Amino acid sequence: MVGYELPFRDELGFCNVLMSALGGDGANMAAKLLFKVGCEELGLDGGYDAKYGSEKKGTPTDVSVRFCEPGTLVRQVGPTTRPHILVVSHADLIRPLELNRGLRAGATCIVNTVKAPGAIRDELCLHSGKIVCVDATRIAFETKSRLNMPLLGVLAHELRFPDEAMRARIARQWPRVAEANLAACSGALTSMTAMEFGEDSYPFLPPLVTRGPIGWRNMLNGGTIDALTHTTAGRDNRLAGRGKVPEFHPESCTSCGICLTVCSDPGGLLWREGRMVGIDDRFCKGCMRCVEVCPETKKGKALTWVGVEVES
Amino acid sequence: MTVLASEPTRKTSTATQKSYLCNGNEAVARAILDIGYDAEGYYPITPSSDVGEAISKAYADGETDLAFIVGTSELAALGICTGVAVAGGRAVDVTSSQGLLLKAEQMPAISGLGLPMVLNLATRDVNAPLNIKNGHSDLYATLGWGWLIFMAPTVQAAYDMNIVAIRVAEAVNLPAIVAYDGFYTSHANRRISVFANRDDVQRFVGPAPFVKTLRGENGRFSLLDVQHPRTFGPYMNDDLINSKVQMDLKFERARAMLPEVFAEFERLSGRRYGFVEQYGDREAERCLVALNTAGEAAKDAVDALAEKGEPVNLVVPMVLRPWPEEEVVKAIGDAKRIVVAERASQYGAGNYLANEIGAGLQRHKNSATIIQRTYGIGGLNFTSDDALAMYELAKVWPKLSDPNERQVKWYYGAWPGDESYKPDQTLVPLTAEQCTLNAGKDGKVNLRDLSLMPNRFDKHSACPGCGIFTTLNLFLRGIDGQVVFLFNTGCGMVVTTGYPLTSFKVPYFHNLFHNASSTATGVVEMVKRFKARGELPEDVTVIAVTGDGGNDIGMDQVIGCALRNDPFILFEYDNKGYMNTGSQLCYTGFKAQRNSNAHLGPRQKGKMTHHKDIIEILRGTFAPYLATVSESHATDMIRKARKAQQTVREGGFAFVKAISVCPLNWGMDEHVGPSAVEAIVNACLHPLYEVEHGITRITVDADKGGRKIPVTEAFRKMGGAYRHLLTPEFEPLVREVQEEVDRRWQRLKAMAEHDLL
Ligand SMILES: Cc1ncc(C[n+]2csc(CCOP(=O)(O)OP(=O)(O)O)c2C)c(N)n1
Ligand code: SF4
Numbered sequence A: 001m002v003g004y005e006l007p008f009r010d011e012l013g014f015c016n017v018l019m020s021a022l023g024g025d026g027a028n029m030a031a032k033l034l035f036k037v038g039c040e041e042l043g044l045d046g047g048y049d050a051k052y053g054s055e056k057k058g059t060p061t062d063v064s065v066r067f068c069e070p071g072t073l074v075r076q077v078g079p080t081t082r083p084h085i086l087v088v089s090h091a092d093l094i095r096p097l098e099l100n101r102g103l104r105a106g107a108t109c110i111v112n113t114v115k116a117p118g119a120i121r122d123e124l125c126l127h128s129g130k131i132v133c134v135d136a137t138r139i140a141f142e143t144k145s146r147l148n149m150p151l152l153g154v155l156a157h158e159l160r161f162p163d164e165a166m167r168a169r170i171a172r173q174w175p176r177v178a179e180a181n182l183a184a185c186s187g188a189l190t191s192m193t194a195m196e197f198g199e200d201s202y203p204f205l206p207p208l209v210t211r212g213p214i215g216w217r218n219m220l221n222g223g224t225i226d227a228l229t230h231t232t233a234g235r236d237n238r239l240a241g242r243g244k245v246p247e248f249h250p251e252s253c254t255s256c257g258i259c260l261t262v263c264s265d266p267g268g269l270l271w272r273e274g275r276m277v278g279i280d281d282r283f284c285k286g287c288m289r290c291v292e293v294c295p296e297t298k299k300g301k302a303l304t305w306v307g308v309e310v311e312s
Numbered sequence B: 001m002t003v004l005a006s007e008p009t010r011k012t013s014t015a016t017q018k019s020y021l022c023n024g025n026e027a028v029a030r031a032i033l034d035i036g037y038d039a040e041g042y043y044p045i046t047p048s049s050d051v052g053e054a055i056s057k058a059y060a061d062g063e064t065d066l067a068f069i070v071g072t073s074e075l076a077a078l079g080i081c082t083g084v085a086v087a088g089g090r091a092v093d094v095t096s097s098q099g100l101l102l103k104a105e106q107m108p109a110i111s112g113l114g115l116p117m118v119l120n121l122a123t124r125d126v127n128a129p130l131n132i133k134n135g136h137s138d139l140y141a142t143l144g145w146g147w148l149i150f151m152a153p154t155v156q157a158a159y160d161m162n163i164v165a166i167r168v169a170e171a172v173n174l175p176a177i178v179a180y181d182g183f184y185t186s187h188a189n190r191r192i193s194v195f196a197n198r199d200d201v202q203r204f205v206g207p208a209p210f211v212k213t214l215r216g217e218n219g220r221f222s223l224l225d226v227q228h229p230r231t232f233g234p235y236m237n238d239d240l241i242n243s244k245v246q247m248d249l250k251f252e253r254a255r256a257m258l259p260e261v262f263a264e265f266e267r268l269s270g271r272r273y274g275f276v277e278q279y280g281d282r283e284a285e286r287c288l289v290a291l292n293t294a295g296e297a298a299k300d301a302v303d304a305l306a307e308k309g310e311p312v313n314l315v316v317p318m319v320l321r322p323w324p325e326e327e328v329v330k331a332i333g334d335a336k337r338i339v340v341a342e343r344a345s346q347y348g349a350g351n352y353l354a355n356e357i358g359a360g361l362q363r364h365k366n367s368a369t370i371i372q373r374t375y376g377i378g379g380l381n382f383t384s385d386d387a388l389a390m391y392e393l394a395k396v397w398p399k400l401s402d403p404n405e406r407q408v409k410w411y412y413g414a415w416p417g418d419e420s421y422k423p424d425q426t427l428v429p430l431t432a433e434q435c436t437l438n439a440g441k442d443g444k445v446n447l448r449d450l451s452l453m454p455n456r457f458d459k460h461s462a463c464p465g466c467g468i469f470t471t472l473n474l475f476l477r478g479i480d481g482q483v484v485f486l487f488n489t490g491c492g493m494v495v496t497t498g499y500p501l502t503s504f505k506v507p508y509f510h511n512l513f514h515n516a517s518s519t520a521t522g523v524v525e526m527v528k529r530f531k532a533r534g535e536l537p538e539d540v541t542v543i544a545v546t547g548d549g550g551n552d553i554g555m556d557q558v559i560g561c562a563l564r565n566d567p568f569i570l571f572e573y574d575n576k577g578y579m580n581t582g583s584q585l586c587y588t589g590f591k592a593q594r595n596s597n598a599h600l601g602p603r604q605k606g607k608m609t610h611h612k613d614i615i616e617i618l619r620g621t622f623a624p625y626l627a628t629v630s631e632s633h634a635t636d637m638i639r640k641a642r643k644a645q646q647t648v649r650e651g652g653f654a655f656v657k658a659i660s661v662c663p664l665n666w667g668m669d670e671h672v673g674p675s676a677v678e679a680i681v682n683a684c685l686h687p688l689y690e691v692e693h694g695i696t697r698i699t700v701d702a703d704k705g706g707r708k709i710p711v712t713e714a715f716r717k718m719g720g721a722y723r724h725l726l727t728p729e730f731e732p733l734v735r736e737v738q739e740e741v742d743r744r745w746q747r748l749k750a751m752a753e754h755d756l757l
C-alpha cells in the first residue's frame, strides 16, 4: 500500500504491539485479523506470536503482533517484551501483571476502562507516551459485539491503518455479526479519550524477567509444593470473575445447600457452621450457576443476578 | 555456505508459488496436503495438535482423501502409520514431548524394518513437573533411533523440510523426523511461500509409493503382495548386527544424496538449504552454535555486532541425522571460543551437541574451547539479546565473578532463589474427624449437614462454570476421612497446581496423562504394606481423577486395576472431549458431534462413531463397584460416593463416572451447566445407575414420571458446539444417535430387571 508508514520502528525495523488480555476476550482472533490486514491489505510483513499457556477462560494471556516493511527479515519469535503499542483489555490487569515493564519511551497504551487517561497513566506509571482510554466493555455490551472489537478499532486507528481496509476485513471475517462489530469499532473511535504525557514522573522500566524467591537452591525435591505454605488461599480471582458476583439476600435463604452442589469453585460460597452466609467475591467466578438453582421461596430467591460487569 | 530459507538466494524458481499466512503447524499441514499422503495417524498433544486439526478439516471439506485416523494414544497412532507403511502406503504423524516418548517403542522398529515415513515433531521439553513449552529433550531422545532428522528453524522451513524429508526417506527407506520449535514456530504466524500447484510438489517427492512397493521396485515390499508372500519382522538372532550395518549404510546414502536434493529443491523453490547454516564471519574468534529458532534469532545479534565492528560467527545445524561433522567443523572455521547453546541438558554429562561438536573438532585437530549453556526451557524465550549475552560470554569466559558462570557447562536464565525465604503457614491440615460426616448415615443425605465437609481443594483457575470441580467437590462431600489424590493430565490438573501454588489441601500427585490408575495401585499397595507394619498412622482413601480422555489412552491400565481389584476410587469426569488440548474428540463423544479434529463438511459429519460406554467395558472385569453420577442428582451422587468408599475400605476397586460440562468448548453459557447435565441424564445420554459385582441397578429411572426427553432436547442445552445437531441436515444422524441411545437404555433396563445381570 503506497503511502502507509508504520507509526513506530525499533532497531530492527519493527513496530511491536502487545495485547494483554484474559482467555475468552478474543485477543487472539483480533490479533490474527490485524496481522492479516497488515500483511494482505497493506503489504506489510511481520509476525503474530502468542504466549500460549493453558487458555482457560479468564486466565491472563499475551498476544503480540509485529509489523515491518516488506523485505525486513523476521527472525525473532515469541511475544514482544518491549511494545510500542500496548492494548490492555482490562485495566485491572495493569498492576498484577506489571504491564508498564518494558514499555518503550513514547509508547501508546490503549486501555479498556471508564477512567480518564491521567488516572491510568499513574496506574501504569507510564514513562512517556500516549494513553487512550475507551470503555470497551460498555461499547461491546451496547452494540452486542465482543470486547475485542472496540479495542481492535482503536488499535487499528493508532496504527493509522486505513479505516476502509480494516472495516472491509472485519465485515468479511465475521459476516453474520458484521454490523455489530463495525458499530463497536465506530463507537470506540467516537468515545475514546486520549492524552499525551512527557517524561516527567516515572522512570523507564526494563522488561520483566521471571525471578522468584524459589530457585534452584531452595526448590523442594522434584519441584514439590509445600501445601502448608503455598496454597492458592491468597489468590484473587476477581480478574477472572471480573467482579461479577451474585447478590445474596440472607433473609430468603434456607441454607438448603443446593447452591453448594453446583458452585464452580468451592471457595466461592461462604458457609459457616452449616449456614450459608454469603459470597466470597475474591473467589467467586461469577458463573451464576448458584443463582440458577437457588429455589424460589415466598420471600423470593436468596441469590440473584447482578447487572452488567463492573470494573473492580 | 548455505543461507536460510527466509533469505531467498535465488530469485528464480521453476515452480509457481504463492504467499500464505500461516503458523508453523498450518505450514506442516499444508505440506502434508501438498505431498499427498495415504494416511495420517493422529493423537493430540500440545503444541502439535493443530496439524491434525487442519488435516481433518481438509478431509471434511473434501480437499484430501487421506485416511485421517485418530488413535487411542500416540503409540496407537504410530502403530497405525506402521501398518500403512508395511502395506505400502505413505504415512505421516505429528507429535511432541510425552507423545513422542509413548511412541518410543515403535520408533526403532520402524527404522529397523526400513519403513519410510515422516514424523513431525513440534519440540517440547519432556519433564516432570509438567511444562508444555519448548525444549529439545524430546528431539534428543530420538538421536539413536535410526531416523533421519531435519531441523526447521522457521515456519517456511517447517513447510520446506517436510517436502525434502519424505523425498529422502523414501529414497533410502528410512523414516524421517522434521523438528520445529514448539510454540516459537508451531504457533508463530508468518508470511511464507507455498507451491501454487500440488503437482510441482508431487513431482519432486515422487508418486505415491504403493504400486512400486508392490512390485518391489523401490527396495521395499508390501505386506499385501499375496502373489509373493514375505515375512516382515522375523525373529532374528546374531544376524541382527548386519541389520544395524545396513541402517548405517542407508544414512551414508542419505548423506551422499542430500546435497543434490537440496539443490534440486532450490531450483524448484528458490530457497537454499544445506546440512548446516553458517552466518557471520567464519574467521571470527567467537562462534555460537544453536538450533532452530534460537539460531535464527541470533542472526540479528550477529548483524548488530558486525555493525559495531565485532565480527562473530554463527552455526546452525540443519540436519542432525546423518550428522554433518565435516560441514559443521568447516562452518565453525577459525573460532577459538565456541558457545554451544542447547535447549536441553544431559544431566551429569556434557550436552549432546557440545559433545558431538567437541568430538568432531578433535578429529580435525582443532582445539577450540567449547562453552556449554542450556537455555530456553519452560517458556523462556531466546532472542537476539540472549544471543548477544552468549557472544559476551564467549568473550569474557572464564573471567566471571559467579563461580557457576565460570563452569564449562551451566544454565542460562536459571536463578538460585532466596534461601532466607520462609513463607508463613496458610493452611491447617485437615483432620479425619473434621472430615467424617457420612459415617452411620446409611441412605440419608442432608446437603446442609454436608456443607460442614471441609473443602479438600478450592480456588482453582478453571473456566467459570466448568463442571469438573463442581462435580468432584460434590462427590467428595460423600467421602469421609483423609483423602489422597492422583490426577491424570487434563484441565483438572492444569488449573489447580500452577507452581508455586496449589489448590489442594490434601496430598496430591500428578504423574502422567494416562496412568493415575497404575500409580494409584502402587500407592495403595504401599498403604496396605505400611499399615500392616504399623508404620502408617492414618487411614487414607486414594482417589484417582481423570478426564474421559485419560481413559482412552489409559484404558488398558484401568482394566488392569479393575481386574486386580485394587482398592482405590477412579473418578472420571466426562466432558466429551480432550478439553485441555483444545477440544479434540474423545471416544466418549456422541456420533456427529463436532470436535476440533472431527469437522463438519461435505465429506464428513463430525465424529463418526457412537459414544464409548466405559461401564460396559468394565462390567467384564466384575469389579465390585461401578457407577455413573451427575451433579444434577446430588443425593444420588453422595450415596454412590459412600458406596464407592465402602467398597475401597473393604479392599475393592470402585469406578465412578460423572458427566461434566465444559462451557468453554461446548459454547455454553456459564450458568447453564446444572440444567444441561439434568437434560443429558433425562435423555439417557448419561443414565444414572450402578453395577455391583456385575449386578445392575438403575438409580434414576428416566422413564418414571415421564422425564425421558429426546436427545435433541439435551443437545439444545449443550451449547453452540452441539447446535448443528438440531438442523434438518443432521436429522438422519441424530436419529441414529437416538436409536442407539434407546437400544442401550432398553438393554440397561433389561439387565436391571434380571437378577443375575
Ligand atoms: C502421552 C501424552 N499424550 C498426550 C498428552 C497431551 N494431553 C494432555 S491432557 C490431554 C487431554 C485430556 O483430555 P481429558 O482426559 O478428557 O481431560 P480434559 O482435558 O477434558 O480435562 C492431552 C491429549 C499428554 N500429556 N501425554
Ligand atoms: S441455594 Fe439459595 S436458599 Fe439454598 S442455601 Fe443456597 S442461597 Fe440459600
Ligand code: SF4
Pocket (backbone or CB within 6 Å): A245, A246, A262, A263, A264, A265, A268, A269, A279, A283, A284, A285, A286, A287, A288, A289, A290, A291
Ligand atoms: S456465581 Fe455462584 S456458583 Fe458461580 S462461582 Fe460464584 S458463588 Fe459459585
Ligand code: SF4
Pocket (backbone or CB within 6 Å): A056, A057, B462, B463, B465, B466, B467, B468, B491, B495, B575, B579, B580, B661, B662, B663, B664, B665
Ligand atoms: S476448558 Fe472446559 S473442562 Fe477445561 S477448565 Fe475450561 S470449562 Fe473446564
